[in-house]
Amino acid sequence: MRAFDDIKSAKHIVIQTDNISFANANALYSYVLALHKKVSLVAIGQIDEKFSFLPWFSRVRDTVPKQADCIIEAEPDATELYFALKQEGVSINQKMATALFGALLEFTQGFSNAKCTGTAFVVAAELIELKAEHLTCKEFLQRREPLSLFRLKSILYKKMLQSDNAQVMNMYVSDEDLKSSGARLKDAEEIMKEVLKTVHVKEVRLYKSDENNKILKSIKEI
Incomplete structure (x- = not known):
């Protein structure tokens, strides 16, 4: 892996990340620290509180230090990073294992999407053997929701309309809705996934x- x-060869490494790759970025951060090198974690946009564990x-900082001589962009695929670390002969400690398990949960949406292969379960088992705090990962990433999300749900649910023989659910959001709830547009997109579980609904559309x-977006039943 060229990143390694x-x-x-660098003296000051920047790991650039966002919400999608943040858990993997934490594992990389631990790896660089173990090399006794200077490292900075730079986020593109705000990182969700659900990753606070x-x-x-x-x-996390929002600017790249001037003295940095290497920028690595974190990727979301936890299995790829896990095997790359093993190939490098890296001793994966508990912090790294926990971060990788969290990344795996996010990447596979709780082991439920098409990215969840047999390999994902093998990696999960190995990370648990490495003392990954898997229950903490599940608690923060799958069970906790911020108050702003509940507020936005309340607003959007009141304005939902069905069409096409109840097979399409139309959802409407405005800047005022986001401001009053304290939520972000990506939260509305997450709510769409829940609405898609409604009986008879095969498609959810989000309008501004x-x-x-x-x-803004349309998702369909797989």
Whole structure:
């Protein structure tokens, strides 16, 4: 993996990340620390509070240090990073194992999407053997929801309309809805996934009600 070669030859490494790759970025951060190198964790956008259980959540910054001589972009695939670390002969400690397990949960949406292969379960088992705090990962990533999300759900549910013989659920969101709830547009997209579970519904559409009902996203039953 070329990233490891770049890390080994650098003095100050920046790991650039977002919500999708943040758990993996934590594992990489631990790896670089173990090499006794200077490392910075730089986020593109705000990192969700649900990741606050991860060891380096408090180390996130929003600017790249001028003295950095290597920038690594974290990727979301936990299995790929896990095998790359093993190939490098890295001794995976508990912090790294926990971060990788969290990344695996996110990448496979709780071991439920098409990215969840037999390999994912093998990796999960090995990470648990390495003392990954898997129950903590599940608690924060799958069971806890911020108050802002509940507020947005309440707003969106009141405005939902069904069409096409009840097979399509139309949802409407505005900037005012997001502001009053304290939620973000990505939260509305997560709510769409829940609504898709409604009986008879095969498609969910999200419209921007303050922009002439411009359609923002559509998801369909697999």
